[in-house]
Amino acid sequence: MILFDPVKTKLEKIPFVFKYRYRCEEKSCRGHEQSVIDWELMELYRRLKNQGMTSEEILPEINKKFIGELCRSDKDTHFFVGNHSLYPSTFMIIGVFWPP
Numbered sequence: 001m002i003l004f005d006p007v008k009t010k011l012e013k014i015p016f017v018f019k020y021r022y023r024c025e026e027k028s029c030r031g032h033e034q035s036v037i038d039w040e041l042m043e044l045y046r047r048l049k050n051q052g053m054t055s056e057e058i059l060p061e062i063n064k065k066f067i068g069e070l071c072r073s074d075k076d077t078h079f080f081v082g083n084h085s086l087y088p089s090t091f092m093i094i095g096v097f098w099p100p
Contacts, residue, residue, distance in 0.1 A: 036066070036096075044062060069098075
């Protein structure tokens with residue numbers, strides 16, 4: 001694929017909104033809920049769909065990866081967040097970093 005290729009590929013909209021709900025380390029934290037637009041999550045969905053899995057089969061696999069694996073107690077999970085110029089005070093998770 002070439003960055004400035006004149007042939008345009010239509011983007012596929014994923015029919016779900018994925019979110020993390022969590023508490024940060026602040027003592028006064030009442031919790032956070034942020035949408036996830038992580039490329040890896042979307043590609044996992046597309047790959048499983050292209051393998052013939054249904055949404056009912058795909059969603060537990062995504063949960064297994066993005067909660068069960070990335071947020072295990074032996075991981076030091078961090079979220080990369082970003083915002084949109086139209087909503088500068090609303091942040092989305094654009095990536096997940098999960099070192100041991």
